[in-house]
Amino acid sequence: MELKQGIETRRSIRSYTEQAVTAEQIEEIVKAAQLAPSWKNSQTARYYAILDPALKERIAAEGTMQFSKNMQNIRSAAALVVLASVEGIAGYNPDGGFTTALGTHWQSFDAGIACQTFCLAAHDLGLGTLIMGIFDPEKVAELAGLPEGQHVAALIAVGYPAVHPDAPARKPLSDVLVIR
Numbered sequence: 794m795e796l797k798q799g800i801e802t803r804r805s806i807r808s809y810t811e812q813a814v815t816a817e818q819i820e821e822i823v824k825a826a827q828l829a830p831s832w833k834n835s836q837t838a839r840y841y842a843i844l845d846p847a848l849k850e851r852i853a854a855e856g857t858m859q860f861s862k863n864m865q866n867i868r869s870a871a872a873l874v875v876l877a878s879v880e881g882i883a884g885y886n887p888d889g890g891f892t893t894a895l896g897t898h899w900q901s902f903d904a905g906i907a908c909q910t911f912c913l914a915a916h917d918l919g920l921g922t923l924i925m926g927i928f929d930p931e932k933v934a935e936l937a938g939l940p941e942g943q944h945v946a947a948l949i950a951v952g953y954p955a956v957h958p959d960a961p962a963r964k965p966l967s968d969v970l971v972i973r
């Protein structure tokens with residue numbers, strides 16, 4: 794798939810077929826996501842791929858703050874990826890202080906770039922994804938088995954799309970672009 798076409802046709806998918814997603818597919822996607830740029834190439838994104846249906850169900854039931862739409866999104870998808878971030882590196886000096894006035898901002902920034910790269914790589918394999926920001930970070934970290942020093946940056950549902958939604962409208966270019 795051409796890059797521009799992939800960017801244009803990727804959609805958030807909220808309904809999936811029952812077709813399984815394999816560990817090999819996840820490995821291929823994460824290899825591509827690893828090519829995302831990061832603060833000083835520090836590569837602080839971590840991926841916890843939940844393929845076990847019982848564990849995925851526990852995250853849906855206990856980790857979504859009872860937000861029923863995300864519960865259903867996770868139940869529908871064959872796989873769930875818990876995207877985590879190693880703390881205290883992106884944006885930090887070796888002495889532990891911040892390098893810029895933006896403080897911890899760069900941790901989430903790097904996770905976001907990794908997240909979209911992951912979603913585009915999945916799309917290239919014919920898989921749909923949904924980034925989810927509404928979840929209980931402590932519960933998900935516990936269920937996914939994150940070590941100390943990492944926090945959950947986002948959840949990503951992964952599976953074969955059962956729907957092909959149109960792109961939600963984007964703002965006019967003049968609202969988002971300033972050329973001086």
Ligand SMILES: Cc1cc2nc3c(=O)[nH]c(=O)nc-3n(C[C@H](O)[C@H](O)[C@H](O)COP(=O)(O)O)c2cc1C
Pocket residue numbers: 803804805806807862863866923924925926927960961
């Ligand atoms: C940081 C972030 C958090 C999001 N959280 C959720 C969520 O919790 N549940 C959901 O259904 N969609 C969620 N979305 C998906 C957005 O609603 C979606 O990207 C947006 O409507 C544009 O649609 P598109 O991805 O198909 O272009 C999230 C997207 C992002 C980037």
